[in-house]
Amino acid sequence: MNAKILDGNKLAKELLDNLKQTIEKEKLNLKLVAIQIGSIEESNIYLKLKEAQAKRIGINFEIKKYSNEINTDKLLEEIKKLNSDQKVDGIIVQLPLPKKIDLNLISQAIVPWKDVDGFNPFTKGQLDLNNLELVPPTALATFYILDAYNISFKNKLITVIGRGEIAGRPITKMLLNKEAIIISIGHKIDNLINYTKNADIIISATGEKNIINSSKMIKKGAGLVNIGITKEKGKVFGDINEEKVNKKASWIVSSVGGVGPLTVAFLLINTYKCYIIKKSSN
Incomplete structure (x- = not known):
């Protein structure tokens, strides 16, 4: 049986349609x-x-x-x-x-009031305090799609691959408030399988082609979030080779149509939030 693919396109369209109505109104x-x-x-x-x-x-x-x-x-x-x-x-x-x-x-x-990516140290500090007013869009997108499909984090072993400011680091910080058991690793680590084979959920955000490339690297029934992408000869590749793990995973957020569309949606929502913050401070 193939893994369930969690669709981010539909969710992103709903968010953007609502924002469009707000902008017009x-x-x-x-x-x-x-x-x-x-x-x-x-x-x-x-x-x-x-x-x-x-x-x-x-x-x-x-x-x-x-x-x-x-x-x-x-x-x-x-x-x-x-x-x-x-x-x-x-x-x-x-x-x-x-x-x-x-x-x-x-x-x-x-x-900070124009920092839609959430990179300013002040914005990062707010994330440490669990103030989610302006959060890096990829991190927001990741939790939004998983919440929409009722994916639970509580007491789950979650391996986050990648520690970048766009995804890996803020996702790890947000998981601290989800009662999850977290393993955070860089993508250059040796013997990656040792950190993935027992994980209930793997979130990969490195931009390295197919670093998860075998069903042996995941446990049966694991959930996979394939964030990072790279492009070779006109073809897009994710961090996770979804064909190799499709029959062993229970669900997959694909590198295409998964977190990406929602990241764009939350980037634009953050733009609106920045406008509101600026307006309220005037």
């Missing part, structure tokens, strides 16, 4: 600006998805592209301009960045 003119350095195929995929959905629901979406030659100081200047631009409600910096760019400084530079 309140006659809002929201604007989200994405900063992109260079051109990485996976980043291009995500930006196109964000742009298409933003336009569909009436949010202005602008991509500011810079070459790989830009340095941290220049990028900070550009962010400062966006911070002070009253027409801009949200700012995202598309990751990954070139290694010469100081991600910590860039994360600190975006003011």
Whole structure:
């Protein structure tokens, strides 16, 4: 028997349709600006998805592209301009960045009330306090889809692969309040199977092709959340080879149509939240 596929597309459409109605009802003119350095195929995929959905629901979406030659100081200047631009409600910096760019400084530079990705240290601190007003969209998306399908975390052994700021780290923090038993590991760890074979739920967010590539790596009836993707020769691959584990897992959040559409939805919802925060502070 094949694993049940948990559909994120339908859930994302419902969320975005509701947000569209709110924008139209309140006659809002929201604007989200994405900063992109260079051109990485996976980043291009995500930006196109964000742009298409933003336009569909009436949010202005602008991509500011810079070459790989830009340095941290220049990028900070550009962010400062966006911070002070009253027409801009949200700012995202598309990751990954070139290694010469100081991600910590860039994360600190975006003011919290425009930080739709939840990277600012203040926003991260709120997450530590279980204040979920502005949470990284991928983490929100992960819990939303699992909650929608009544997946329980209580007393479950959950292995989170990846410790990135986009998904792995905030997901791990949020799990601390779910009464789960958590294993958090980096994707370069040796003998990965030792940390996955007994897990009730595996959440993988590394962007490494098929790091779970055998049914031997999971227990029978495990649930799998396939967040990370990579692209080779025009084909998209997830962290988890779903064909290899499909008959052994009980359910799968697929790399296509799973967390991705909901991540875009929550990014745009966060843009609206940032507008509300800015409005209430004026």
